[in-house]
Amino acid sequence: MDTSIFDKYETVIGLEIHVQLNTKSKAFCSDATQFGSAPNTQVSVVSLAHPGTLPRMNKQQIINAVRLGLALDCKINPTNSFDRKNYFYADLPKGYQITQDNQPICLGGEVPIKIGEEVKTIRLHHIHMEEDAGKSIHDKHPKHSYIDLNRAGVPLLEIVTEPDLRSADEVDALMTKMRQLVRYLDISDGNMEEGSMRCDCNISIRLKGETHFNERCEIKNVNSMRFAKRAINYEFKRQVKLMEKGEKTLQQTLNFNPETGVTTPIRSKENAHDYRYFPDPDLPPVQLSEDFIQEIKAALPPLPDALYQQFTKQYKLSDYDANILVEEKETALFFLDLIKHTKNYKAAANLMINKIRPYCQEHKISSSDFPIAGKKLSDFIQLIDDGKVSSAIAYQRIFPALIEQPNNTPLAIAQELNLLQESDEGFLEKLVEEAIAKNPDKVKAYQKGKKGLIGFFMGEIMRSSKGKADPKATNALLRKMLEQ
Ligand code: ADP
Numbered sequence: 001m002d003t004s005i006f007d008k009y010e011t012v013i014g015l016e017i018h019v020q021l022n023t024k025s026k027a028f029c030s031d032a033t034q035f036g037s038a039p040n041t042q043v044s045v046v047s048l049a050h051p052g053t054l055p056r057m058n059k060q061q062i063i064n065a066v067r068l069g070l071a072l073d074c075k076i077n078p079t080n081s082f083d084r085k086n087y088f089y090a091d092l093p094k095g096y097q098i099t100q101d102n103q104p105i106c107l108g109g110e111v112p113i114k115i116g117e118e119v120k121t122i123r124l125h126h127i128h129m130e131e132d133a134g135k136s137i138h139d140k141h142p143k144h145s146y147i148d149l150n151r152a153g154v155p156l157l158e159i160v161t162e163p164d165l166r167s168a169d170e171v172d173a174l175m176t177k178m179r180q181l182v183r184y185l186d187i188s189d190g191n192m193e194e195g196s197m198r199c200d201c202n203i204s205i206r207l208k209g210e211t212h213f214n215e216r217c218e219i220k221n222v223n224s225m226r227f228a229k230r231a232i233n234y235e236f237k238r239q240v241k242l243m244e245k246g247e248k249t250l251q252q253t254l255n256f257n258p259e260t261g262v263t264t265p266i267r268s269k270e271n272a273h274d275y276r277y278f279p280d281p282d283l284p285p286v287q288l289s290e291d292f293i294q295e296i297k298a299a300l301p302p303l304p305d306a307l308y309q310q311f312t313k314q315y316k317l318s319d320y321d322a323n324i325l326v327e328e329k330e331t332a333l334f335f336l337d338l339i340k341h342t343k344n345y346k347a348a349a350n351l352m353i354n355k356i357r358p359y360c361q362e363h364k365i366s367s368s369d370f371p372i373a374g375k376k377l378s379d380f381i382q383l384i385d386d387g388k389v390s391s392a393i394a395y396q397r398i399f400p401a402l403i404e405q406p407n408n409t410p411l412a413i414a415q416e417l418n419l420l421q422e423s424d425e426g427f428l429e430k431l432v433e434e435a436i437a438k439n440p441d442k443v444k445a446y447q448k449g450k451k452g453l454i455g456f457f458m459g460e461i462m463r464s465s466k467g468k469a470d471p472k473a474t475n476a477l478l479r480k481m482l483e484q
């Protein structure tokens with residue numbers, strides 16, 4: 001297929017994103033939710049659906065749903081309620097999933113995503129609360145499947161978007177944004193690899209310029225961005241082929257096989273489940289007072305988009321710097337603390353991006369565990385700003401020493417290591433004289449007009465002073481003596 005199909009057709013995508021919440025206990029009982037425990041060790045009679053057991057709502061799930069809803073500009077639905085979604089599967093002991101069908105907790109909302117230089121807004125249809133099913137394991141035994149019910153009943157939020165996405169790259173941007181947000185809000189670890197975030201991708205195609213939507217397919221349980229991209233691109237081409245042949249895409253639920261790179265139907269529209277949704281009689285509707293919502297709103301942490309605006313507008317940082325600083329909440333908070341102590345925002349950003357963040361990544365620690373506090377780091381910046389050390393020397397020698405001796409001060413370290421910059425005239429004069437005496441040819445060339453040689457002399461003097469010569473004072477003196 002030639003590349004012109006990308007000019008002729010567009011992909012239309014809507015996502016159903018499942019976020020596993022990091023609550024200590026399950027959605028409707030007190031079983032633990034820890035990931036990676038031995039199979040079937042986190043299952044009580046409620047998870048096992050013994051007759052006579054009753055669900056009881058986990059308040060934290062509601063709080064987390066409201067936090068996410070507020071962060072995404074949703075309308076919080078003050079009276080929302082649970083429904084049963086009935087189907088049979090071995091990893092679903094009750095025979096139904098508790099979910100919200102008719103009255104979800106959050107309505108509408110939107111997510112701005114960045115596509116190149118442009119910001120595009122993806123509208124949300126709603127967010128609802130539900131519970132996860134257990135896990136079926138088909139690859140541990142040649143004949144049998146295993147069931148692990150530790151995950152049965154773990155709280156989920158499902159975010160349903162409008163069909164506003166137009167490419168795999170936009171899907172990537174949205175999922176990355178959602179992961180960042182749930183981590184900022186501390187409601188989920190957002191790890192796709194561990195299944196804490198997965199999505200169903202609804203995909204259709206249409207001729208560019210058309211305004212109606214065509215029949216769609218739904219790819220189930222995409223749990224990595226790489227697979228999502230491959231699955232979407234495969235589906236796009238498959239549907240274009242059908243359309244070019246004059247055939248219709250059938251509404252189907254698909255599975256994507258990462259090994260073959262191909263989507264295969266699980267079921268068609270005719271065989272679609274009838275889940276026979278009905279209100280769950282065991283759970284009363286959730287009533288949210290305005291005070292409760294406002295309390296949650298007041299406790300929201302600073303969020304990445306607002307921080308980005310603050311960093312670029314108020315602190316005049318570049319788009320590049322601001323993006324790195326807001327990527328992770330810990331980095332952003334550390335930076336906010338650092339700039340309480342210094343007004344040199346650019347230097348603080350440089351230090352954060354080039355030294356502190358790489359150090360934390362290398363040592364696999366959070367920025368909040370970085371050994372040197374904001375105040376001392378601002379002293380470090382001040383040392384450079386006062387011209388006491390060059391920034392190269394500070395970064396290469398003083399910073400590592402400071403990490404070794406976090407109780408010492410940057411100035412004391414500079415003194416101990418004999419790194420304080422010299423602006424003393426006598427000291428500099430001697431160095432400049434030496435450099436001039438050693439290079440008579442270059443001096444002549446300079447005096448004949450090759451002014452660029454000033455860089456060569458500066459280099460010589462920096463070397464002979466081991467970086468201690470104050471560049472500004474040296475430069476002035478050098479010019480004076482060369483021109484004599
Ligand atoms: P259902 O509730 O039957 O699963 P919805 O209409 O609520 O279906 O949509 C589910 C998801 O499918 C949403 O994310 C929506 O944006 C997306 N979607 C709906 N129609 C289309 C379409 N024609 N092409 C692509 N995605 C679609």
Ligand code: MG
Nearest residue numbers: 016160200218
């Ligand atoms: Mg659906």
